[in-house]
Amino acid sequence: MENVNIITIEKNIPIPAVVWERANPEKYNFIHSMEIGDSFKVNGNTPNFCPSTVRSHVYGINSKGYKQFTIRTLDGCSKNPTAIRVWRTK
Numbered sequence: 001m002e003n004v005n006i007i008t009i010e011k012n013i014p015i016p017a018v019v020w021e022r023a024n025p026e027k028y029n030f031i032h033s034m035e036i037g038d039s040f041k042v043n044g045n046t047p048n049f050c051p052s053t054v055r056s057h058v059y060g061i062n063s064k065g066y067k068q069f070t071i072r073t074l075d076g077c078s079k080n081p082t083a084i085r086v087w088r089t090k
Contacts, residue, residue, distance in 0.1 A: 028057055032067075034088040043075065043083035051081040058086055 027048070034040075042049045051073075058069045068090030076082035 031058070031061065031069075031086075031088075036088050036090065039085055039087040041074065041083065041085045051076075051084045054086065055081070055084055 030040075042051050042054045055071055058071060061067055062069055067088065069086050070089050071084050071086050073081040074083040074085055
């Protein structure tokens, strides 16, 4: 006997709203207290922070436009850094 999967195409099913869940909303609050010229470093020894996720969060802040940050990779490749430094520039 052959097992065949059948997919049912349905109409008028509403798309649910996107829900962004953050496990710890206070985790990045320190970024909002930074002044222009301040910087911080994240590497493999920074507890509870990963360079690539910090970079993604900072890019999200930049996209909103009210504060501006620049990021430089200190170790590793730019796609998967092992250490970064973030500066507030605006």
